[in-house]
Amino acid sequence: MKRLHRLTAILVKLQSKKIVQASELADKFEVSLRTIYRDMQALTDAGVPIGAEAGTGYFLVDGYSLPPVMFTEKEANALLTASKIIKTNNDQSLIDAYHEAIDKVIAVLKTSQKQKLELLDQRVFTYNRRAAHPSNTLSVIQQAITDFRVLEISYTNMNKEASKRRIEPLGVYFTNNTWIVIAYCKLRKDYREFRTDRIESLVECHEIFTSQRFTLEDYYNRRLQQYRTNNSSS
Known part of the structure; x- marks a missing residue:
């Protein structure tokens, strides 16, 4: 370079x-x-x-900013391809937010680059069966994670049992075409995982929770240890 x-x-x-x-x-x-x-x-x-x-x-130093960044064709192509992949996920809020970002990227491209990107847009295709019950809450959940804001959710579990929970969202992950939010559940007084496609409604509360040291690595190490403990005692 x-x-x-x-x-x-x-x-x-x-x-x-x-x-x-x-x-x-x-x-x-x-x-x-x-x-x-x-x-x-x-x-x-x-x-x-x-x-x-x-x-x-x-x-x-605070206050300094760069002029608008110019993207190379390869970078723009990569972002376009990523947008096609994101379309196949099950959360509409993520799709909408990413496409707004892509529009801003396209706006700073040269005319010749835009024409090439339009051609590529017609030649790149991804397929994945859409979820039966897509979610539309991921963007709000992500914001709550960084703002340390408590969320109140109406949730239906796998047994079709409905409940209201106040949660402290700590992280999210994507698996089997489903977004999962990891949170501290105030009702259960423990960490729980909630599928976003089972969240019927979501309200941002005024309550702010205390920032805590949390990493996905530590969380899964604890889960693995609990799993091993439970299996060894059974």
């Missing part, structure tokens, strides 16, 4: 994350740490306000 392209890519990376480590950049661009240090100095000399914390990484 030419240095100019690498410097531009580093700027995009800095704007996309709060902190970026030099080792992460070195691995991404397959260069030495010394090269990354020189690149950072070059950006600083060019007037880009880059801050650094020893042992932590680099960051852009």
Whole structure:
């Protein structure tokens, strides 16, 4: 990769994350740490306000923003293809949000790129049987995860039993064409998983829950440990 392209890519990376480590950049661009240090100095000399914390990484000073990013044809093609795949998922809110994002991408493309993308749009096809009961709540759930906002849901379980739950959403995952939300259930006072296609209604509450240390890796490690414990005792 030419240095100019690498410097531009580093700027995009800095704007996309709060902190970026030099080792992460070195691995991404397959260069030495010394090269990354020189690149950072070059950006600083060019007037880009880059801050650094020893042992932590680099960051852009608040208030600085990049000019609109231009996409390469391969990047635009990848985004278009991803939109086709997303169409096959079972949550309409995700489909709508992604297509709004794609429209913004197309808006900054050159006319020749737009024409090529229109052609590709007609030549790329994905198929997946649509869910019998698609959901439309994923976007709200994702926002609640980052805002630490309690949600009240009307939920029907696999036995067709309906209940109302107040939950603290912590994460989501996609499996078997279904989105699952992992949450702390205030009714059960424990972690529970809820299929979004079984959420009949959802209300965002004013209540904010306390941020807690949560990772999907830790969660599944606990589940695996519980599974092993239950099997060993049976």
